[in-house]
Amino acid sequence: MRALISAGRMVAGPGGRVITDGAVLYDGRVITAAGPRGEVEAQAGPEDPRLDFPDGTLLPGLIDSHVHLALDAGPDPVAVLRAAPDAELYAGMAGRARQLLATGVTTARDLGDRGGLAVRLRDDIAAGRVPGPRLLSAGTPLTVPGGHCWFLGGEVEGADAIREAVRRNAARGVDLIKVMATGGGITKGGPPIWQAQFTPQELSLIVEEARSAGLPVAAHAHGTEGIAAAVAAGVDTIEHCTWMGREGFDVREDLVDAMAARGITVCPAASPDWRGFAERFGRERAEEMFGRLRWMAERGVHLLPGTDAGVPHAVFDGFVSSLEFFEHIGLTPAEIVDLATTGAARALGIDGDTGRLAAGLRADLLVVDGDPLTDLAALRAVRLVVSGGRIATGLPGGS
Incomplete structure (x- = not known):
């Protein structure tokens, strides 16, 4: 047309x-x-x-840099996903992609699916068979046995299994590799959110294998130990980056400066329900976390907007609410529009295209x-x- x-x-x-x-x-x-x-x-x-x-x-x-189309944003999206056969799950993913598109999101980075369904959806959208935004798919994220999001099928243990998983994702045609460097909130019975799941050597191997396939790496990392390993390995983006330690926050200025120097972008994955999160987490603790992102940006770390859509309370039509989080930490509307368009495209390596x-x-x-x-x-x-x-x-x- x-x-x-x-x-x-x-x-x-x-x-x-x-x-x-x-x-x-x-x-x-x-x-x-x-x-x-x-x-x-x-x-x-x-x-x-x-x-x-x-x-x-x-x-x-607009560009939403952190979504999970395989999750339905309900109170227990993991249970819904595990109970759904592939055909039902794919239909739900397609519907959620349409929701993103209707809100003005024309590119979305999907950071974890099951069985390559997001790659299939990406290709169906590109071919015009299904409406939706352009997708950048990470395929199945790498995690440890019983680790964060193990139910997506990406459990690995040891160097050989790590290499095989990265190569399998690459063969499926993914746009990037996702690794769960620490525990996460939606995995019941998994490692705590602050705990590292991979050694620095293993993360370096993941990055090395991804680079040989020409793919960037996104690392889910709440805990400081996992953040440190991700920075040392040279990942491209760190998702969440909440600086969790066993006893509370554990911020390291040297890692912040290293991120800025190496061009590692941080996607806080601020939920559309970030205000509700502050109430549940504790307003004082939440504001400490929020202020730290502003401080990181002031030290030269580039931030990337994303919703974490799919996890509880993170709906697929709430991108503007997530953008308002950046206004809360001190960015102007003009800076935020730039962040969600030119800035995001640059961080994701697609600025020559969109x-x-x-x-x-x-x-x-x-x-x-x-x-x-x-x-x-x-x-x-x-x-x-x-x-x-x-x-x-x-x-x-x-x-």
Whole structure:
């Protein structure tokens, strides 16, 4: 499909650069022109469909960097997953992908599935068989026997098993490797959240195998020991990074400085229910944790927005609520929009393909009412979503 989309404001990015009365022309999946409406319209044909939003804002599609499509965000998503046959689980994943798309998310990084279902869904979306955002799939995450998310099928023990698991995921066509460097909250009977699951040598082996396959590595790490091992191994992103120790928080400034120096990005995976989390966790302790993220950013660590969608309370249509967490820790709306578009694309290594409105990039577009650069709530007023040149069903111009 070829179409011209115009709006009263256009955020071309990066840095919140605004073009008044801007437009994008795309042909198939690729943007062919972007800029002031007069210049772009001159390149469109008289028969090209036009959608105009004079009171709206046109910006790049949003990027949710941490979701779990295999989980349903209910009170016990693990039990639901374990009881579901693959066909039922896949149908649920497809429905949750549609929810993401409807909120303006045009790229999502899935960080843990069962049996390669997210890879299959990724390919079905890319082929137009299923609506949804572009997916970056980690496949089955590596964990220790009985470790965090063991029920997804990624248990490994010893160097040979680690190599085999990484190679198996790579052969399935994953976009990255995920490793559970520490325990986690949703695995009943598993290691505590602060406890490391792999030695530094084992994590280094995972990174080495992933690199040989040309794949980045995301490390789930709440505990400081696991964070230290992940930094030493040279992972690309650290998920959560809550600095948990046996007796409480255990923050190491040297590791923060190493992350900044090595370009390791931190995805706090702030749930859409982060306010409720603060109440359950204890407001004082939660604010200490939240403030630490702001401090890390001030020391040069790049942050990455993600919802952890799928775990309890983390719904698939709450990305804007997760973005408001960054406003809570001191970022401006303009900085947050940048974080969820150009910044996320850069951190995930896809900035040559998406995250901006420019000729040659994917036609990943979002139109909202109002101005999200001054008020993030505008991102909830979705008027149009285009993902890879396809207009989302149920929105203006959809099919």
